[in-house]
Amino acid sequence: xxxxxxxxxxxxxxxxxxxxxxxxxxxxxxxxxxxxxxxxxxxxxxxxxxxxxxxxxxxxxxxxxxxxxxxxxxxxxxxxxxxxxxxxxxxxxxxxxxxxxxxxxxxxxxxxxxxxxxxxxxxxxxxxxxxxxxxxxxxxxxxxxxxxx
Amino acid sequence: xxxxxxxxxxxxxxxxxxxxxxxxxxxxxxxxxxxxxxxxxxxxxxxxxxxxxxxxxxxxxxxxxxxxxxxxxxxxxxxxxxxxxxxxxxxxxxxxxxxxxxxxxxxxxxxxxxxxxxxxxxxxxxxxxxxxxxxxxxxxxxxxxxxxx
DNA sequence: CGTAAGACCTGTAGTTGCTGTAGGTGCAAG
DNA sequence: CTTGCACCTACAGCAACTACAGGTCTTACG
Numbered sequence: 389x390x391x392x393x394x395x396x397x398x399x400x401x402x403x404x405x406x407x408x409x410x411x412x413x414x415x416x417x418x419x420x421x422x423x424x425x426x427x428x429x430x431x432x433x434x435x436x437x438x439x440x441x442x443x444x445x446x447x448x449x450x451x452x453x454x455x456x457x458x459x460x461x462x463x464x465x466x467x468x469x470x471x472x473x474x475x476x477x478x479x480x481x482x483x484x485x486x487x488x489x490x491x492x493x494x495x496x497x498x499x500x501x502x503x504x505x506x507x508x509x510x511x512x513x514x515x516x517x518x519x520x521x522x523x524x525x526x527x528x529x530x531x532x533x534x535x536x537x
Numbered sequence: 538x539x540x541x542x543x544x545x546x547x548x549x550x551x552x553x554x555x556x557x558x559x560x561x562x563x564x565x566x567x568x569x570x571x572x573x574x575x576x577x578x579x580x581x582x583x584x585x586x587x588x589x590x591x592x593x594x595x596x597x598x599x600x601x602x603x604x605x606x607x608x609x610x611x612x613x614x615x616x617x618x619x620x621x622x623x624x625x626x627x628x629x630x631x632x633x634x635x636x637x638x639x640x641x642x643x644x645x646x647x648x649x650x651x652x653x654x655x656x657x658x659x660x661x662x663x664x665x666x667x668x669x670x671x672x673x674x675x676x677x678x679x680x681x682x683x684x685x686x
Numbered sequence: 687c688g689t690a691a692g693a694c695c696t697g698t699a700g701t702t703g704c705t706g707t708a709g710g711t712g713c714a715a716g
Numbered sequence: 717c718t719t720g721c722a723c724c725t726a727c728a729g730c731a732a733c734t735a736c737a738g739g740t741c742t743t744a745c746g
Contacts, residue, residue, distance in 0.1 A: 408704080408706075427711075429722085477651050487640055494633055507618070509618060544693075556693090565732090575741095576694085578693085578695075579695090
């Protein structure tokens with residue numbers, strides 16, 4: 389039988405999530421509210437555990453919670469075509485790839501900066517100079533800041 | 538003569554920063570409070586403009602504000618050895634490199650997920666299955682979440 | 687010189703995804 | 717039956733902004 393229930397701490401242990409985070413997901417609508425014991429403690433089922441595992445895995449993969457909720461909603465209805473899930477994943481892949489590209493440009497700039505440091509005084513330090521350099525001739529232009537992740 | 542002063546909007550335009558962000562940096566202690574006009578408007582000098590450019594550049598490079606403040610503090614004293622600045626930059630470079638590595642692992646996982654999607658029903662969708670997969674056999678373990686950037 | 691647009695002011699609340707606290711109650715093992 | 721941990725609610729705070737609301741100052745035009 390799997391009518392067993394889990395306390396919030398069990399879910400936390402099994403998914404590597406903090407207890408407060410699980411409660412926060414519930415307030416947030418990402419986790420469904422479980423039944424309660426007489427004393428008011430949350431009593432989760434296997435379905436809750438699965439849902440939380442799904443959420444945490446998607447979050448580890450960098451999906452924003454909005455996307456996670458959309459994916460959860462899709463997965464609740466197994467007969468729907470999965471194009472939407474695919475689209476979300478594809479879009480996320482695109483965001484990850486552009487993030488990598490920008491970080492690599494940044495890595496090059498930082499590496500150049502660190503290489504050029506002559507370990508003398510701050511007044512002659514390339515690290516400080518590059519940061520102070522207003523002209524940005526050598527600089528990447530990372531767009532407007534951050535699409536996800 | 539460069540006794541000219543700048544209004545907050547001038548700084549915003551010249552550095553591509555939003556006006557509220559400049560005020561926020563001031564409340565925050567990252568920007569120094571400028572003189573005021575009789576009517577109470579902020580009157581910035583060239584030094585303020587330079588400082589803001591420094592801040593924005595460092596932020597674009599992904600340095601957390603704490604690091605930016607440390608770097609600003611160092612750059613205020615040009616006779617100090619620049620090892621500290623170098624250390625901050627090096628540490629940041631390390632963080633960027635580990636971030637890239639993790640994103641590349643993630644990219645591979647996402648690409649695999651998307652490739653495996655058969656465009657059928659959600660019930661058979663690899664995207665959903667991989668996310669629901671609790672076992673994480675194939676999964677990266679990104680440590681505890683995110684050092685900077 | 688008057689007025690109206692628009693830039694500026696302060697203060698506060700919201701964003702995302704959590705984390706941590708205070709102050710109290712339930713539950714289970716010894 | 718007690719002790720101590722797990723649990724409860726509610727709220728405050730983190731980074732680093734962004735976005736109001738509701739008012740005041742400056743400036744340019746007529």
